[in-house]
Amino acid sequence: MPVDVTYTPVEDQDAFDAASVNSRFTGVGNSIDDLPTYALKDGAVGDPHINPGVTPVSGAGQDVYDLGAPRLHAVALYPGYQTLGWTVINDGTTNLQYDFGSDLTLLAQGSMGLTGILVLLNVHLERIQDTVDATVNTGQYIAFAIEWKDSGGTWHPMGRTERFVSQGSQTQYINMDIPIRTLITRADTTTNAIREIRAVASYVNTVDADTLGAWIRKGNLIGIPLYADYPT
Amino acid sequence: MAHKYPPWPISNLQVVSTEDFNENVQEFADEVGGATNEQNLKQNFLTDIARVDGGAVMRLAKSEVGFASDPAGFSSPGGRFGIPRTNSWEIIATTTTDIISPGCILMVHASWQHAIDGPGTLYALSVESQAIPETILGGVEGDNELTTRGGLAVTTGTSDSTYAPTRRRMPMASQLLLPLPEGKYSVSLLGRILDGSWHTSAAIGVDSRELICIQLFR
Numbered sequence: 128m129p130v131d132v133t134y135t136p137v138e139d140q141d142a143f144d145a146a147s148v149n150s151r152f153t154g155v156g157n158s159i160d161d162l163p164t165y166a167l168k169d170g171a172v173g174d175p176h177i178n179p180g181v182t183p184v185s186g187a188g189q190d191v192y193d194l195g196a197p198r199l200h201a202v203a204l205y206p207g208y209q210t211l212g213w214t215v216i217n218d219g220t221t222n223l224q225y226d227f228g229s230d231l232t233l234l235a236q237g238s239m240g241l242t243g244i245l246v247l248l249n250v251h252l253e254r255i256q257d258t259v260d261a262t263v264n265t266g267q268y269i270a271f272a273i274e275w276k277d278s279g280g281t282w283h284p285m286g287r288t289e290r291f292v293s294q295g296s297q298t299q300y301i302n303m304d305i306p307i308r309t310l311i312t313r314a315d316t317t318t319n320a321i322r323e324i325r326a327v328a329s330y331v332n333t334v335d336a337d338t339l340g341a342w343i344r345k346g347n348l349i350g351i352p353l354y355a356d357y358p359t
Numbered sequence: 360m361a362h363k364y365p366p367w368p369i370s371n372l373q374v375v376s377t378e379d380f381n382e383n384v385q386e387f388a389d390e391v392g393g394a395t396n397e398q399n400l401k402q403n404f405l406t407d408i409a410r411v412d413g414g415a416v417m418r419l420a421k422s423e424v425g426f427a428s429d430p431a432g433f434s435s436p437g438g439r440f441g442i443p444r445t446n447s448w449e450i451i452a453t454t455t456t457d458i459i460s461p462g463c464i465l466m467v468h469a470s471w472q473h474a475i476d477g478p479g480t481l482y483a484l485s486v487e488s489q490a491i492p493e494t495i496l497g498g499v500e501g502d503n504e505l506t507t508r509g510g511l512a513v514t515t516g517t518s519d520s521t522y523a524p525t526r527r528r529m530p531m532a533s534q535l536l537l538p539l540p541e542g543k544y545s546v547s548l549l550g551r552i553l554d555g556s557w558h559t560s561a562a563i564g565v566d567s568r569e570l571i572c573i574q575l576f577r
Contacts, residue, residue, distance in 0.1 A: 145369045152365045152383060159387070208427035243419050245468070245571070268528055287425025287567045290472050290530030306532035308470035310421050310571045353573070355417035358457070 186227035192218045192346040197253040200341045205270055205329040209286030213272060213327035216250065216346055223250075223326040223346045230278040230320035231352055233313040242357035243310045244350055246273055248288075248326050250305040251345040255294040255330075259337035265293050266333040269341045271305050274327050277319035284327070285309060291331065302344075312357070324350050418574040420546075422454040428472060428528075428566040439474060441564040442550040448483065448490055452570040453547040458539050460576045465537045469548045471568035473529040480563060481551040484535050486544055494533045546572050 135151060137143060198219065206212030216223040234240045250271060257263050273288040288309050294301050311321065326348050330339035366386050367379035426438030440451050451471070458465065467484055484494040533548075548570050552563055 145371050145373060145375075148369055148375070148380075149365075152387075155387060156365070209425070245573070247468075271530065285425070286427070287423050287569055288470075289425075289428065289567055291428060291528035292530060293528045303529075305530050306470065307530060308468040308532055308534075308571065309423075309569055310419065310468075312421070353417055353419065355419045355573070357419040 186229065186231060187349075187351040188225060188227075189347060189349040190223055190225045191348075192216075192223055192343075194218055194344060197342040197344045199256060200328065200343050201258070202269065202328040202330050202339070202341055204338075205331045208289065209284050211282060211284055213270075213274070213284060213329045216326045216328055216343065218346075223348050224323060225325070225348050225350045226323045227321065227350060227352065230322050232320040233311070233316055234357070235313045236357050237359045239356045240354060241352055242355050243312050243353045244321060244324075245353055246307075246309050246311060246324055246351075247347075247349040248273055248305075248307040249345075249347045250326065250343060252292065252301065252303050252305050253342040253344050254300040254302075255292075256340045256342060257337045258340050260335075263294050263299075263339075264334060267339055268293050268331040268333075269339065270329045270331060271307060272327050272329075273307060273309055274325050275311060275315070275321050276323040276325070277316070278322055279319070282325070283315075285311070285315065310353075324348065416576055418456070418459070418576070420454045420456040420572040421570060422452045423569040424452070425567045425569075428474065436566070439564045439566050440550070440568070442480070442552045444552050444563075446551070446553055448485070448488075448549040448551050451482075451548045451550045451565050452568050453545055454570055454572055455543060455545050456572045456574060457543050458541050458574055460574065461541055462576065463539055463541075464575045465535070465539050465544075465546070466573040466575055467535040467537070467546055468532070468571040468573075469534070469569070470530075470532045471548065472566035473531050474564055474566045482531060482533065483549045483551075484533055485547045485549050486537060486539070488545070488547070490549055491535055491537070494535050496531060496533055546570065 135154070137147070137151070141147065200214070200216060202214040203212055231241060231244065233244070234242050236242070248271070252269065255263050255267060255269050257267065268291045270289055270291045272284055272286075272290070274282045274284045276282050288307050290305060290307055292301070292303060292305060311324075326346060328341055330341070332339055365383040367376075367383055369375060369379070424438060424440075427436060429436040429439075442451070443449050452469070456465070465486075469484055471482075473480070473482075481495055481497040483490040483492075483496070485491060548565075548568065550565065
């Protein structure tokens with residue numbers, strides 16, 4: 128779209144005196160001093176031109192749990208690598224889950240723009256519990272992972288975010304921070320847009336057939352869409 | 360241009376100077392032709408991020424490995440990085456990032472699955488092979504307390520005395536903020552094991568892992 132610069136050309140028979148010339152320059156000057164957004168070509172504004180207050184991509188935020196006291200979470204049996212079937216971490220009412228507010232379509236590596244979503248998950252795991260015989264040993268694990276939901280409502284587990292933790296015994300509280308970080312890119316999503324992320328858990332029991340639970344005290348899930356250059 | 364244009368205003372009864380007139384026009388041409396500055400831009404005009412070059416804000420680089428771990432025991436699944444027992448830093452994951460902005464702060468996030476309680480296991484982030492001290496996790500010193508190794512209580516002074524990290528499986532993460540000048544840098548996640556460790560090198564290691572580099576220009 129052309130810039131709307133106010134300039135009236137001097138035509139034949141027009142007066143060409145100081146007033147007429149100055150008014151023309153004043154009109155041009157005012158136009159340049161008030162350039163609209165569409166006056167700039169896409170990509171024309173670089174690093175020195177951006178006001179620090181500009182938010183590149185909206186949607187960043189977090190979901191925080193602080194349960195006040197540890198709460199026993201019943202979790203599903205580990206369904207297998209990068210397989211659906213995990214239990215969403217839940218404070219009893221709501222899931223540890225974050226909605227970006229709109230579908231985010233990531234650009235492929237080699238692009239500039241919305242190319243990644245940085246996800247930070249921290250969970251305070253107080254201890255692991257064998258819900259049957261109250262005997263916990265090193266062959267029993269709680270697993271944590273991150274999942275994302277596409278615009279169609281389907282959840283996708285992220286295999287590389289799967290993390291396992293073990294505990295010595297039922298009474299040896301571990302009070303451990305479970306930190307998981309991942310950068311979701313187009314390669315994770317193919318053509319699907321991302322709408323939500325969530326934290327999930329499951330258990331692995333290599334000792335017996337007992338079910339395990341996780342006593343969780345706090346959780347913090349952060350999602351930050353990144354407007355960035357992602358070179359190959 | 361808002362405060363100085365035109366550089367040579369013309370007064371009443373003034374004979375128009377060709378040079379002044381040309382300079383007035385040239386000023387306009389120069390500013391539009393590459394010198395348009397903050398005085399020309401309307402306040403809060405930048406409301407559409409699409410007008411901004413993506414490389415002006417951040418730049419990304421990453422390295423990732425994801426695979427089915429072996430939560431059942433001590434075996435070494437394919438994909439595990441077994442830390443060699445060299446008693447020196449070994450590269451677990453690395454990525455290279457080109458820093459193109461003089462005012463860049465490099466943010467690094469590393470996240471990994473520590474596998475098997477490795478006596479004397481340490482981890483660190485490095486830039487250009489230089490381990491950053493504040494990112495070091497774990498230890499090579501034996502604990503002085505009755506504690507756990509792999510969840511099993513052991514006593515100080517035995518051959519199995521405890522070193523951190525002390526869990527058979529343990530999620531770990533480290534991060535770093537570092538101002539860097541322009542240049543090309545390799546950023547790595549390092550691991551180190553005492554050469555006297557009782558495990559085989561393939562058993563002590565790292566399963567699924569991810570190393571993320573974000574150059575922050577603003």
